[in-house]
Amino acid sequence: MENLTKSLEFLTKSGFIKGLVEKNTIKNIKFLPLGTTLLDNIRNEWHKNKEELNSYPAIGIDEDFKRDSNKFSFIRSHTLRESLLHVKNHFQNDLPLIIKTENLFSAPRVVNDDETIQIDIPRETVLATNYFFTPSVALEKFYHIQRERKICWMKYSSNPSRYYLSDLVTEEVGGHKLQSLKIKSKLDSGDMEVEEIHFVPIAAMGLENESDFAMKDSRLLRDVLPTCIRSEFKLETTACALLLDSIESSRENTLAINRKIVPYQCGIFCYVEDNIMPSDMTDLSTHISNVIRKLGISALNLQKCHTNNPITLNTELCQMDRIGVPYCIILESETLRTGLMKLRSRDTTLSETIHITDVSNYLQKIFNS
Structure with missing residues (x-):
């Protein structure tokens, strides 16, 4: 906790964030001017389409995103459903494709009983890339996306070896496997979550009007219910992880923030x-x-x-x-x-x-x- 406190003091003097450290949790966090610019730069990098697939923005920002204990409940989002229907009606009705969603949600109060570093903030931004694939190729794509997303965060770090994948969590629902894992950063003060990746066969979710999600499989020449692979990160938490990484990866009194997202280049x-x-x-x-x-x-x-x-x-x-x-x-x-x-x-x-x-x-x- 001492290292985390010193890091936070440095980030406050540098004009990025301020807050209080309590049991590996940063409380009362506030993003200062340079921190706000950093958030904008991370969001802008995320918006750039670096994928091989067609990528579409969601219809608006869901400012009242409901997030319950079920990590797979995002698939029931009205914004995601309406965005997919919009793509089907105006752009393409065949797989694969990507829809990027931005959600604001009220974060629950943090209870931190382990060595994981967390931030306690009333409202967080979730930036999610939702991939839709035919079920026959989805599992292969799931593993590919895991590797690509880990490499992405490694590129932002001066110490790429600190990033790792957590254990895979699997749930059985209606004969289908729902899976999820996290990308984490191993910091001196503790581990910190950077991103979550979910694997959700839509056929397993028992959705109303599930035909809204049906899209053409060009190989089978018929409509199928796709599998959604969702890569999501909490903007404010991830920004803090990158800032702490930049302190630990540099010499004293220096922030080694990646040149693409640093406030001033x-x-x-x-x-x-x-x-x-x-x-x-x-x-x-x-x-x-x-x-x-x-x-x-x-x-x-x-x-x-x-x-x-x-x-x-x-x-x-x-x-x-x-x-x-x-x-x-x-x-x-x-x-x-x-x-x-x-x-x-x-x-x-x-x-x-x-x-x-x-x-x-x-x-x-x-x-x-």
Whole structure:
């Protein structure tokens, strides 16, 4: 619990989250400005369709999502049913396909009797990817999705080995197997749930008007009741897991947040030894920040990072490390004459020299890889 308390204090000073730690539970949690931006970035990454299947958004956000003790009850969601009918009527009535749903639900009060880290928050956001497959291929796809989702979270971490799959839980219903498991992160302070994956044959659920879910199996040339494989994560809990991961995976006073979801991706510095900062230097910093932002890369160009004091330069670079900025561009006196500047890495604290004409292509390669 001591490590968790120290981590939370650091995240509060850095402007991400604040709360109280009690028995491996973060209570009274509040997301600060950088934490809110992190939530938005995680949601945006989830919205991007990186699947091989057609993916459709749900009809609206279910703001009164009912979540009972049955982990498979999501299949009874009115929003999911209506969204599937919409897809059938306007896009495709054959399998496979994906429907992405966003749900808000009131989380129950946390009672934490084990070593699992949890957050106590009144209302959480569930982001779910619902895959619909023909029953004959669904089990194979279930195992494939498990691997892919674990790899996805590993890519966001500086320590991929901390992610693992929990034991598979199986229930028998009407001759069908309903299965579920979790992806967890093994942190120094305890394990933390990142995602759940469910395997639900719709034929097992005894739904009213279950024919609404029937879709064409192109191999059998007839309608079948599909199997739904649901990959879901609680946005706020997962964000906390990634933040704690980024603390434990980096050096002291640094957040090693993945470059795709970090609130700010690049910082711009001007450092000259003269007492007066040349106006051409500040104009150049503005130009470079604008070029970077047009690439879709979030940049900070702060007046306090324009300095002639090496101590101030180092202090502000450390502050960038504290909020997780992965790269900083440093413009120096010679930059105006030669076009050469430094690109500093948060993770190594080392700098490499690049030319101003290479900035766009170089950063695009970094952030798109």
